[in-house]
Amino acid sequence: MNIDIKFMGDSALVILYGAKQMKGGSSTIPQDEDRIQLETAGIQQDYLCLYRERPLWITDIVPCFSSIGVYYNPVLISPVEAEDFIRRRLTREAGPVPAETEAMSIPVRYGGEYGPDLQAVSEALGMTPEEVICEHCLKTYNVWAIGFLPGFPYMGSLSAKIVLPRKEIPDRRVTAGSVAIAGYQTGIYPYDSPGGWHIIGRTEMKMFDPERAEPCLLKPGDRVRFVRMGT
Numbered sequence: 001m002n003i004d005i006k007f008m009g010d011s012a013l014v015i016l017y018g019a020k021q022m023k024g025g026s027s028t029i030p031q032d033e034d035r036i037q038l039e040t041a042g043i044q045q046d047y048l049c050l051y052r053e054r055p056l057w058i059t060d061i062v063p064c065f066s067s068i069g070v071y072y073n074p075v076l077i078s079p080v081e082a083e084d085f086i087r088r089r090l091t092r093e094a095g096p097v098p099a100e101t102e103a104m105s106i107p108v109r110y111g112g113e114y115g116p117d118l119q120a121v122s123e124a125l126g127m128t129p130e131e132v133i134c135e136h137c138l139k140t141y142n143v144w145a146i147g148f149l150p151g152f153p154y155m156g157s158l159s160a161k162i163v164l165p166r167k168e169i170p171d172r173r174v175t176a177g178s179v180a181i182a183g184y185q186t187g188i189y190p191y192d193s194p195g196g197w198h199i200i201g202r203t204e205m206k207m208f209d210p211e212r213a214e215p216c217l218l219k220p221g222d223r224v225r226f227v228r229m230g231t
Contacts, residue, residue: 005083008069011059013083015068015090017043043068044142046090048221053089057082063220064145065154103140103223106188106203108179110136110228114202121181121198124164135159136179136200136226141186143222151190151208153218158184170196177202179226186226201226 004016047063050070054061057076062069072082110133111118122129141155148154158181166182171194174180178189180197189195190207207217218224 005086007079007083010079011074012069012071013079013086015046015070015086017066044144044221049089050086051221055085064147103225104218105225105227106179106205107229108137108201108203108226109230110179110201115179115200117180117198118200121162121164121200125162127161132162132200133228135162136181136186137228139225141224141226143218143220143224144185145220146216146218149190149193149208151216151218152187153207153222153224154185154187155224156185158186160184164198166196167198170194171199174199175202177204177207179203 005013006016007013043063043066047061047068050058050068051061057073058070059073060069060071062071070082070086077085109115111129118129118132122132125132127135136158139159141157143153143155145154146152162181163184164181174189174193174195174197176189176191176193178195178199179201180187180189180195180199182197187197188203188205188207205217208215209217
């Protein structure tokens, strides 16, 4: 995987990876699920390598779908030294691949008032609601990034069988805890908010709580499984 590093001002740099067609639930749907997994796995590996052994001069690390932002204290290190450190750290020979984290189980009630779009999703895919639910629960998902709202996890990749573009007309209000799909991704809305993804279920787990020591329930690099609950 090619890596290109660009400076962002005097206290940050961005690590750029190969361009992907992956955009947050956009209508452009890539056709190669394995390619998505391979590319995002490389970014996840690099993020975890930097995050778990970060020196004091790194103030924040922000992973995304095709880049990682690294913020540093310019009083403690120069931009050139920061770039050199990151290039050396991210060489594949630098150490073993970080072990996978244990998957977190997230209970979900699907369909009905909890998943108002499940029936429409099923019809669009030519599947039954039960088949859509089974496909969604079948995989273990990687948390690729947190964004849009505090605590909103972008996770993937979905089975190609239940891939749909995001809605052409977003909903004005999506209920907190709603579990949604769009493109090759699945996510969970942490607050009541507008949203353009397809709502297929809802969880009672709180994605973001400012009173917790770690406000975000999930972080990049985590792994998630959805577990069906009775209605």
